[in-house]
Amino acid sequence: MLHELTLCGLAAKLDAREVSAREAMQACLDRIDAVDGRVSAFMSVDRDDALGQADAADAALAKGATHAGQPLLGVPVSMKDLFCIRGQPANCSSKILGDFRSPYDGTVVRKLRDAGAVLFGRVNMDEFAMGSSTENSAFGRTHNPWDLERVPGGSSGGSAAAVVAQECFGSIGTDTGGSIRQPAALCGCVGLKPTYGRVSRYGVVAFASSLDQVGPLARDVRDSAVLLGAMAGHDPRDSTSVPTEVPDYVAGLGGDLKGIRLGLPREYLIDGIDPGVRAAFDEAVKQCEALGAEIHEVSMPHTEYGVATYYIVATAEASANLARFDGIRYGDRVDGDDPFSLYCNTRGRGFGEEVKRRIILGTYVLSSGYYDAYYLRAQKVRTLIKRDFEQAFESVDALITPTVPAPAFKAGEKMDDPLQMYLSDIFTISCNLAGTCGISLPCGFTGDPKLPIGLQILGKPFEESRLLQIAHAYEQATPWHRERAVL
């Protein structure tokens, strides 16, 4: 069945003209028809547009285009609902955007198109990427393909679920505090958060500008490398985009872990990690050692301050970033007698609970009299957290940790305790604060129910290539990436 192929597997068949892009696209649409009623990963699919793009890819293939030139030619890829695609909606899983349609293409969209991808379907997410379970969507929750009662993680939960349910060959998400890696871990796929500045944020609806980064969710490491290669690179439209060379990520794959020094951060291996997760992680460390890696314990003393720092920095930035959703230029408007009441009504009605909570928190920490105590202090602690990474990277090439302390929880379980929800991001958050890159890949399953467990590898800034190489070596030596959820 076509939908079971990896992205690279499909690209090879397209390149060999064994299948057409239309067949591949149709396979995804059929699969969505078959399973998405249960998974609810997709918010909308523009079928005509998708098949039109696939036909265009077939026409290019007929004219002799190759996957050496366009590695994603004819490959259906889904997009988290916060990418701006000209003429298409971008709801951010919020009511507030109403019937907004983007008047422009973002840079990632343009780059993926240039690489030949068929960008189809908007996948579900936590509203404005705020959440860890995709329950904070105004359009209903997404289900974990391994256990429909459970959450897929978030905020890119729709992306992870769609990839694992084989409804697309890859999906593009964003990661502000773990929003790619955590759902990848909870659903059992590969999720990569590139170094801040590696992928353009232009055309990505912002949550927290200094933390957000775009990255791929895919079935395996090689697929992730292809997707990253297509998206990465300097963009003059994003002042925070870094002008460094983009290596050939796929060419860098292969080999073992001989001579690679992996750091185990002492502070990550805390009490309270689920025993199944801990066991799988310990096993993964042994596997890496068996592959030739040197394991070193390292200390990252400010780890425990990550969540507090993150929730100040991220919410402060979000409070400004989300101000523009005011019902004046786009989106749903709830009228008022004057602009003030129009704003309050529009935003009171349009935003969901978690978004309101974070905007109000962010507004508060920036407000007069509190800025120094909260925001400025958090920015300083952020410096300390970054230094932890710099110091650790003096003695090791990468860090390995569990991605999440526990496997997927049941829907509704943490909805009334936001702080507990926030604390579950403890292993993924520091990477965003430090701005470096990280990847999560499957490293086993819990027993009953059978739920995926994620291994996180954190690399030095702009060393995605090394990260992918380590992840690939581990992945190829283990069976986990071949496991499929039964739907």
Added chain:
Amino acid sequence: MADNDFDIQYVANLARIALSPEEEGKLSTQLGDILGYVKKLEELDVTGVEPMAHAVPMANVLRADEVQPSISQEAALANAPRQANSLFVVPKIVE
């Protein structure tokens, strides 16, 4: 660090978000918990530590002063909830 019993109505007004009385109560409690948690940061001595505003330090990222095409008036106004005379219509502003 500051007191946690912050004025939810004041902050919600600053953020321009209308809240129901139930929401106000619930958010007050939850944000109180969260602010109590972030007090953790007080434990650290941050004397002399530079605040970090960007993950990757760069400077002088600029563009040349060149005019690029704008979008059409139609495209600019296409998403407006309300428009007239090519303007975005809002309730009367009393300045």
Added chain:
Amino acid sequence: MEYEAVIGLETHCQLKTNSKMFCGCANEFGAEPNTNVCPVCLGMPGVLPVPNERALQLTALTGYLLNCEVPGFAKFDRKNYFYPDVCKDYQITQYDFPSTTTGQVDFEFGGGIERVRITRAHLEEDVGKNNHFAQHSGVDFNRAGVPLLEIVSEPDLRSADMAYEYLNSLKDILIYGGVSDCDMEKGMVRCDVNISVRPKGGSELGVKVEIKNMNTFSGVRRAINYEVPRQIETLEAGGTLVQETRRWDDVAGITESMRTKEHAHDYRYFPEPDLMPLKPDEAWLAEVRSQIVELPLARKQRFAKDYGIPAQDADVFVGNVPLGGFFEQAIEGASNPKAIANWVINNLQARLTETGTTIGDLKFEPSAIRELVAIIDTGTISSTGGQEVFAELFENGGSPAAIVEDRGLAQVSDSGELDKWCQEAIDANPGPADDFRNGKENAINFLKGQVMKASRGKANPQVVGETLAKLLKG
């Protein structure tokens, strides 16, 4: 008790760039509503700002022109407030690390030179424009994102007239530097005025009233002239003043308290995470410094001192820079700058105005005016002849010497010919000749006129007078 006014101004002026501050839309006035806009300046979801380098250069240049520090580190911040014309509901500005700080402006006032200290001049983005209708308002975002320089003065101004002169000097400086066109009609300059009063000579500041969004300098003057007495009268009547924002009603000629907004302002400034800090290096600053121009006051003082021309003439050359430049070229090596100034101002400027042309359209070199004045001074031609030469120069160009030659305009001082014309005049007009001989000295003027007529203006009037007297006295 005697009071004094303490006034500070925040002056916003649009920078003269091709494109907007953070996007490539044209920085242009007068386009159809919402046509000079793009996703960035409309604050669409997902967009990012990229700063215009020219705007930063002009900001630094202004810093130099206002004698400011241009620090080695500056950054952008977000100023958060909801308003329909603020497309992102925050404005990108510079808060605690502006691009320029601590300068001063010297300007002429009350017969002397006054100095106003400048707190800072920082860069921000302009907002859209609200249009008001009976039931609703409508927003045009063409102006949103235009680079705006906010020049903040210390409260060094003491009167409405002083504020008015300061604003005019500031405007001249900005126009001079090519920083801004400062076209008031196009709303390129807007002011917030901070006014308080205190017992004369005191050092503490009184309760401050802010009058926002003034768009004419005369309005600023009138508003201060209303507001200062109002504050003094309130205090003298035993009342108290409240710190507030007031609105200037230009029609009624009064300031009035703006309805106290239900919500206090709390701008929640924080560093703009989408923009990197600015660290101007020496090479970049040197490039900016190469664009520094002489300021109006300095120019006026230099023209008056170096060229010995009257203050009034110097003002003309300050107000019309190209004309002043022409003048400076014309006087190179000349001995009579004052006469040259007269020709440039009275003749050249007048003709340019009449014909609607500019210095750039001229068909002759500045040195031609120098030559013209020289041949008048040496008596080669009369001043009437000079007018004819100038007219020809202006029409067709050429050199004064050639025109004099072509048209035979050189004055005749040769005694043979003059003697002949004079004798003929005496012979033909015995009456006036006798009158002169009988002691009526003025009668010679009639004879002189006859000789000039006969010579078709070419006779040197001075020599004619001398010759006639000689012949008559025989």
